[in-house]
Amino acid sequence: MRASHADRERAIDVLKAGFSEGRLGQAEYEQRLTRATHAQTYAELNVLLADLPQGPVPMPPAQQAPPAYQPVPRTFLPTPPPKTNGTAVGALICGILTPMYGITAIPAVILGHVAKSQIRRSGEDGAGFATAGLVLGWLAIGAVLAFILAVVVASS
Incomplete structure (x- = not known):
């Protein structure tokens, strides 16, 4: 480096x-x-x-010899990458599972919003995961609402 x-x-x-x-x-x-x-x-x-x-x-x-090597000082070590937010990962997983289990759309939206606020506060990674969970969740909710609306209009 x-x-x-x-x-x-x-x-x-x-x-x-x-x-x-x-x-x-x-x-x-x-x-x-x-x-x-x-x-x-x-x-x-x-x-x-x-x-x-x-x-x-x-x-x-006095009875102990000094260590044989000196570790690399912190100054010269690269900084570790930021941690990925777990709530964002959960939002993405719920969003991906929405086509199989329609009920996971609601947790995907909730977890996505919670993850976005946590990421803004803490600086963690995972904003893309949270956004993907939000989009998939809202798409599924919109599709269900459109289906319900179509059924109501067709039956009247």
């Missing part, structure tokens, strides 16, 4: 801290600084920072 300017700046800050703490010599600091400013990906930045602590370093107990 490509690194942004902010990611490179954070990496440079870690290098500056490592240099000021005496963990890096002048030549190595300058070399890593040059590589950090030209880094294109998170992997390139991680290679430059893998042996440097990022943030306060807790002292390990």
